[in-house]
Amino acid sequence: MFSDGRLCFGGDYNPEQWPASVWAEDVALMRQAGVNLVTVGVFAWSRLEPAPGRYTFDWLDEVLDLLHAGGIRVALATPTASPPPWFSAAHPGALPVTADGVRLHHGSRDTYCAAAPAYRTAALAIAGALADRYAHHPALALWRVHNEYGTTCHCEHTARAFRRWLADRHGDLAALNDAWVTSFWSQHYSDWTQISTPRATQYLANPGQLLDFRRFWSDTLLAAYREQRDLLHAANPAIPVTTNYVLGDWVPVDHARWAGEVDLVAVDHYPSAVDIGAEEQTALVGDLARGWARHGSRHRGDATSAWLLMESAPHQIHTTGRAHTKEPGRMTRHSLAHVARGSQGAMFFQWRAPVGGAERFHSALVPHAGPDSRVFREATALGAALHRLAEVDGQVEAGVALVVDAASGWALRHPGMPSDRLDHQQETAAAHRALWHAGYGCDIVLPGDPLTGYRLLVLPALYLTDDDTAQWVGEYVTGGGHLLATYLSGVADEHARVRLGGYPGALRDLLGVRVEEFHPLAADDQVRLSDGGTGRIWAETLRPTGAQVITAYAGGVLDGQPAITRHRAGSGTAWYVSTRPDDATYRRLLDEAARSAGLTPVCPDAPAGVEAVRRRAAAHGGWLFLFNHTDTPQRVPARGTDLLTATAVDEAVQLPPGGVAVLREH
């Protein structure tokens, strides 16, 4: 396994940016801070292969030996996210092309087309050379392939590969024409060569083409990962291989589908909010990563759902146009919130802040000020805290399953939808936020995942619902489960074709409602609800066909008409929410749905602003993580031993502002 028995602590280490004289100090400081894993070589291609086929490994030999002598293990990266200038000069046809047909130039990173044969060959060559030299190095704990797969391309290599992928998916042109509804706007294809990637076009693009392109490109990047992985596995099957997932609504990767192909799900997380939103996002990403890991382990057929926070920022939150300095204690809270949700440690971008380069002011464990700094002291304290938590194990307590589906997210963002504010990820985040504030543990699941043990299933705008998914949801509910589905769930099939007969299509009968018309709201608009709350983004004309009305619209054209309904289906219950409730209303609603499903919050007595996450392992008992996200002291009734302070807690934990406790419960 990649860990040394303790939780991992460390980050991206770029010795190639420093003279050799700094390396010994790096290792000494790493030891002082408790660092036990570093990623090396991520962007070192031009230093490792200064000319085609000429390798300079002497410096990397020295670095790995130094780290090994210092007891620090290495996640060795393949540097394929940043080809050297000689590669771009020799292979201009492997530079990426935008949807507008503009070929991008060298000068940043990630300037390659992942479908270009020359790029794939060069990437495999450098990965193979690294494998030959280091696959049995004693410092090697993990291979980290590439960095944050997420680029796209519209060149001719890509177009050819797209056609091959489409032929494989659809079989023949008749099936493709049917799936893409090419009878609309005279788009019927009579030859495969007529099909291109969805390049810039005159007006709205074909939704089926857009959706298939996203799926194809995720598969193409996955193929690029897999060929490196297979080579690294072959060199030494004992060393696990992964790649670090980048998150964001622009990312053309279906991370869930990749999860079975990595030995360890690894995610990079950089919250974009400065306020409590950063903690909400941290909780969501931790749950997402765990969900992918569980899904992946089922796919691989092993029993590990371990995952790793591979990168995070020690002391900054990057928002649009500004870097916000994290308040004291926040780095620790964010890191331990990931550990609470199953991360095997906390890794950072980056170890030491560089003197130049595009990211010279990005966050680092050793900042420009050097080790005599608040950041380094906090990092050292975090290292010690992480090593005190080595015993934590087991499953996160969660009675709610929240469904996430990348393809629904892609399809909802297509142009030509009735609103440009439809967003599966935002709907997922809103539902998760409501559950988080209400104190319920939540697992992220994918359509088709086993639902045993969950009392409540939440579908946040699950727009693409194929027949299998509809059946999966139906069996869960009629078998006694509780469901809460939000607007636009069930509306389209897997090709993004609208299901006829009234929305929400595939789920209409289960939910006991029929929707004839949408009422998308303007950006600054909201609708009042009869329970005193408000709705945003969306509203509908909804007719119950068996469901009971729980909340109605109040005022405006929808005055008195149903907004939220509940339906008894088989031995289960199905709620339908036809708008996006404001946060407080959503929280009350999910609390009610969870309670009526028989669930209780993880720590029912926790005061507002205190987050609680429980891990349980059959052999060891449980661990309760408590996070005080407020700026006042908080008292939380609980019993056990606080592993961070090694003190017994008989009645209650006293959490200082921003404080964390991890109790071994008895």
Ligand code: GLA
């Ligand atoms: C990502 C990348 C890193 C770096 C950081 C900056 O995590 O993997 O190389 O660019 O973002 O925040």
